Amino acid sequence: MAEPEQPRPPVVPSSPPPAGVCDVIRSERPRSCCGAAAAGLRTAKYQLPEWRRRNAGVYYEASAAGEAAERGRAEAKRLVERAAASAQRAQRCPTNTLGQRLQDLQLWRTELQKHIAELEAETKLLAAQKLRLERALDATEVPLAVSADNVQRRGRRQPPDLPVHPGQRRLLPEAELIRDIRDVLKRTIIQATTQIRSNRIQKENCELDWSDKVETFHIDDKCISYGPHSTDVQSHPSSVTFQETASTPKSWAQFSRDNVSRAKQEKLASVQLRTLVDSVVHDASEELRLRRAAVLAALEGHLRELAGAKLRLEQRLRQILKGIGEEEANMGNLRKAIRDKEAYLKVAQTRLYDRSFRPNVELCRDEPQFRLVSEVEELTVFLEALKRKLLESEQNLKNLEETRMKLEKEIAVKADSIFIDGEKCLRYRLRCPVDLEVASYKQ
Known part of the structure; x- marks a missing residue:
């Protein structure tokens, strides 16, 4: 990068010297080195006209330097005034923008x-x-x-x-x-x-x-x-450059x-x-x-x-128990009837047996004989009927006993189910009611 060109001092235009004033011109005549008598005549450096021209040149240069200095002072004053005004204007704008920035x-x-x-x-x-x-x-x-x-x-x-x-x-x-x-x-x-x-x-x-x-x-x-007269301001030339990570007002x-x-x-x-x-x-x-x-x-x-079913089973069980008692009484009556009929049968059979020992012609098929045979046959039929009925009663009693056991088991099952549902389930539920919406606010 080329270095900036240094400002040059203003060139004061030179005006031609006044008439009659010119630079000292050395004589071009050949010096004589052989006349000793002429040495005293050239002791002065300049001739009178030359001296006058030289004085005039010095005066002109001094006048030109004074005018150039005066012009430089005037330009410097104007530059100072412009710089001061520009600095005030330049600082007033950032100050205003800083104020706006503070509001933002x-x-x-x-x-x-x-x-x-x-x-x-x-x-x-x-x-x-x-x-x-x-x-x-x-x-x-x-x-x-x-x-x-x-x-x-x-x-x-x-x-x-x-x-x-x-x-x-x-x-x-x-x-x-x-x-x-x-x-x-x-x-x-x-x-x-x-x-x-x-x-x-x-x-x-x-x-x-x-x-x-x-x-x-x-x-x-x-x-x-900060202001121009603040005591804590310093020179920071490097702060002028923007940082690479700096944001823009839009991104900010x-x-x-x-x-x-x-x-x-x-x-x-x-x-x-x-x-x-x-x-x-x-x-x-x-x-x-x-x-x-x-x-x-x-x-x-x-x-x-379950309670209704258990109640009905208990009622049925009572009926079955009553039926078992009645059946047992019926069986007792049947056994007694069989024993009674067997006694009558034994009497009739014993009569027939004893009459079978009648001698000779006395072994007659008389009316009593027919009556006894008829009695035995009738008693035998009744005994068989009573025994069959006794067997039926025994089977009925057995069925009733089995039904009783089944009913008692069912009642026990129902009682257990009622205990589980009533005591273990319902009561447990009623003791632990939960409302999530209320529970969510409890401390």
Whole structure:
């Protein structure tokens, strides 16, 4: 790079010397070196005309130098005045722009400070909502434990009462519903945690921008107070060059505008998430309440059905027990009748046997003989009928005994099922009512 050309001093135009004045012209005549007598005549350096011309030249040069100096002083004075006016004008413009810059900095600083406060308040509200979700999630452990315990206990019922009924069909979906609600609450907690982190990150970005603007405000406010007579100003020639990392006014404003825009977006997302949390907790609590009421209604209905079935079985058992007693009495009567008929049969047979020993012609088929034979035959028919009836009664008694045992077993099963549904399920549920929406606000 070529060095700048140094300013040259103004050239004072020379005017021709006045008439009769000229430079000293040495004589061109050959000097005589052989006349000793002429040496005293050339002791003076200049002739009189030469001396006069020389004096005139010196005066002219002095006059020209004085005029040039006077012109230089006048130009220097004008230059000083112009430089002073230009410096004042040049410094007045940056001072005004610095003032405008201070206003812009103050506006952005106020805007950033407002959004920082809003983000901080919104983060606190969202953190409270996140705490509600965590409490609601903790509150679901009791219904899930109750539901799982009910399913487990009802699975221990005896086989006759194991068929799936409305209560059982509602218990299994209840556990699935609670697990789904827990999954939704966990996902919402993760969303809230992520949003809180985003809010804090954006708040830190805005705080950094705000702190930079506060520092810049102090620097520019200090710069605007500088003046020509300030005692703390110094020469910094290298500060004139622009730094490579310096931003432009457009990028400077866009940076803060982006921070404010992102702060607004994070705040809006946080507000929407808080609304979602309210909806999630309310809907989960309502669904759980409805499902719990349906399960309670189904279990109570089944419990009433079990109690009715047990009552009917007990009534039937009493009838069976009465029938067993009557059947046993009937069997006693039949045995007594058989014994009586056997006694009559023995009498008739003994008569026939004894009459078979009548001698000779006395062994006659007389009327008594026919009557005795007829009696034996009649008694034999009755005995066979009584014995068959006794066998039927014995079978009936056996059937009644088996029915009694079955009824007693069924009654015991029903009693066990009533104990499980009534004492282990319903009472456990009634002791542990849970409202997620209320539980989410408990301390």
